[in-house]
Amino acid sequence: MDSRQNLLFDADAHNVDDSETSSDTIEMTGLEEIPVTPARRGSYGSAHYATGSHDSDEDSDIEDGGDQALLGSHSRTRGRERSQEGHPTHMFGQVKRIVIETAPTLLLTTTGLLFTGEILDQVSHWRAMSQIDELIMIIPVVLNLKGNLEMNLSARLGTAANMGDLDHPSKRRSIILGNLSLLQVQATIVSFVAACVAFLMSRIVSVTAGSEDGTAPPDNARRDLLHALYTRGIHKPKPHKPPIPLPPSGPAEFVMVAASAMCAACVSSVLLGSFMCTLVVVCRHFGLDPDNIAPPVAACLGDLVTLSLLGVIAELLAHVLNTPIPLIVVIILVAAAVGWAFVTHRNEHVKHLLKEGWSPLFVAMAISSGTGIVLDTFVERYSGFALLAVVIAGLPGGVSAIFVSRLSTALHAATAKASSLVSAVQDLNNDKEHPSPRLVMITLVIVSLPVEIIFLTAVHFLGWIHLPFIFIVLQVLFFLIAITISLTIARYTTTFLWKRGLDPDMYALPFQSALTDLVGQLLLVACYEVASLLGAQVALKHKH
Known part of the structure; x- marks a missing residue:
């Protein structure tokens, strides 16, 4: 019996009492009893791991281990949780740490x-x-x-x-x-x-x-x-050069x-x-x-x-x-x-x-090319479009990248003892000690909102953009929509890839980043269009 088999045997023996409980709580109960960071059962970076001694459930564990312990699993040690091994980490403390x-x-x-x-x-x-x-x-x-x-x-x-x-x-x-x-x-x-x-x-x-x-x-x-x-x-337009053939x-x-x-x-x-x-x-x-x-x-x-x-x-x-x-x-x-x-x-x-x-x-490069077409079409039509594209595409991309990275880590850790997809989600939603995936998403949205407001305030006082108040309000609203969509894309893209045995650490972020950029740019266009319909003067640039 090699080291991985020994580890697997020890994990199963450690949870022997849990095997007699209901199928909906067996796996999460076992995970709560793991006091240390579990060793990974497979090559580093691979999405394929041993999932327990139940051979008949191996395929379903890989397929459905997706949402288990989503960002709140006991089977891993995040950050300061290392110093609290054996003690439950309160939900508020985890949310505070994220912020x-x-x-x-x-x-x-x-x-x-x-x-x-x-x-x-x-x-x-x-x-x-x-x-x-x-x-x-x-x-x-x-x-x-x-x-x-x-x-x-x-x-x-x-x-x-x-x-x-x-x-x-x-x-x-x-x-x-x-x-x-x-x-x-x-x-x-x-x-x-x-x-x-x-x-x-x-x-x-x-x-x-x-x-x-x-x-x-x-x-x-x-x-x-x-x-x-x-x-x-770029926050200021580049001057047009004379048409000198090269x-x-x-x-x-x-x-x-x-x-x-x-x-x-x-x-x-x-x-x-x-x-x-x-x-x-x-x-x-x-x-x-x-x-x-x-x-x-x-x-x-x-x-x-x-x-x-x-x-x-x-x-x-x-x-x-x-x-x-x-x-x-x-x-x-x-x-x-x-x-x-x-x-x-x-x-x-x-x-x-x-x-x-x-x-x-x-594929992400091709999607980004389509995003660029949106930018090229509207960058000369609307005032401040290129600058605002930074925050409505770049900031949601950064936030959702954090979510993808956390989710990927949770998915790898969840293979220590995977339950079915449905029961894992139910356990998470009913867990009062750890934040649910939805709460983590809300936390990230709340964190990013002040960053958005600080950004808009800074560029306004620096004189980089001068836009009506109604447009700023609409921009914040569309930003919230963009970041909500980006986090949703991040969650379902990562889970979709995991179910198919593809490591999210290698596959999820390029897709998520490209799609977030595209959605952000399209929503920014919609923001300008709605502001124009409401009478705001936002089309201040002359097309060349």
């Missing part, structure tokens, strides 16, 4: 989104960006793909921390190094894909613009695609763009990946729940760091555009990725992740 840990994080990350827009505004005027349009077009693509990688990393590490996998030095070192090597492989691949997508979009825009007037497409025709893809906005990009430009994106993504992965690993470990050490902190920080810093590095590296490589140096950089990075893939494959905790989680990244 204390998430509110500052969301406020800082929302502010960080504005800095990202400011950096984008500056970088887009640099020499390299002016010479090669594909560098502008690659920005939203690489930020979308790279940001999802960082959020997936934070979710995986949050799960590992709350499951107790990071409490043992040797295992912690193996998991962290394995995830960092995996991140290098993923960053190299997605950045190269981003370069290919940027050049494909460049050709499409060139053909479209050329077919309209029979001439070469102007510089602005390609740059306008930036608005069609980048969904976080020569078509060739192989040299493609290699240079690929080298810039790959180098920026890899360096960003080292810096940000190390920071996120440190953040999760520090949170665990000081009794904070990394699920409440890491996901929005990863999304915000991922954009800031990657965009800054992309601008600097592209500016450097622009001086050696027609030399072999960019090609050498690409070859070195590809060779390094192969090496990192070999290292990752030898790590038992993450080797299976090499084949997982790719499809949601690219």
Whole structure:
């Protein structure tokens, strides 16, 4: 009998008395008696775990273990609960902890989104960006793909921390190094894909613009695609440049763009990946729940760091555009990725992740392109649209990322003893000691509302937007709708994936982030339209 079988046997023996109780309460009662963080029964990051000694129920446990212990399970130790093992944590204390840990994080990350827009505004005027349009077009693509990688990393590490996998030095070192090597492989691949997508979009825009007037497409025709893809906005409009035709990009430009994106993504992965690993470990050490902190920080810093590095590296490589140096950089990075893939494959905790989680990244990129079309259509029509898109899309995305990360951790922990889906939900709703999923969702909505109000107040006094009071009231109302929808999407997407044996830490966040952005932008459009019908003057921009 191996160690996992011993653990399984001990868990079943520990709950032998509970096996004689009713089927509706058997599993939750057993979970309440687990005093420590349970060891995971399977490879790190996988959604497939042993679910008890009842072989006949194995499939149904994996299928229906979904909502059990949703954010309030006794089978896990979150944050300060580590110091309260064996003692029930009161519902108010858990809700209070969610508020204390998430509110500052969301406020800082929302502010960080504005800095990202400011950096984008500056970088887009640099020499390299002016010479090669594909560098502008690659920005939203690489930020979308790279940001999802960082959020997936934070979710995986949050799960590992709350499951107790990071409490043992040797295992912690193996998991962290394995995830960092995996991140290098993923960053190299997605950045190269981003370069290919940027050049494909460049050709499409060139053909479209050329077919309209029979001439070469102007510089602005390609740059306008930036608005069609980048969904976080800038607080002030960029001046329109004169239509100066640029020569078509060739192989040299493609290699240079690929080298810039790959180098920026890899360096960003080292810096940000190390920071996120440190953040999760520090949170665990000081009794904070990394699920409440890491996901929005990863999304915000991922954009800031990657965009800054992309601008600097592209500016450097622009001086050696027609030399072999960019090609050498690409070859070195590809060779390094192969090496990192070999290292990752030898790590038992993450080797299976090499084949997982790719499809949601690219599906999310396609959804974000549709979101960008919404932004491009209305950014020049309504005053402050791009700026408000930050808060109505970015903030709900950060909140729902927290919810997905917490839910994923609860689902992994619930496999220690899974009950049926229906009975688990009933147990949670009747549990007076722990917050129900609905209460956690309400708590996150309440936490985000002051952040929204602070944001609107700040940008108003800074003079970035001047909108009627009726519109501000409507905007807050539509924001509440957006964040409610985003949390609902997060819950059902995560549960849907879990039922099908897909790890939410790898699959849920890209889908959730992209759908939240799309819903947020559409609701913002609806907000402007309703305000216009009520007589508010919001269409202050002149279309060019």
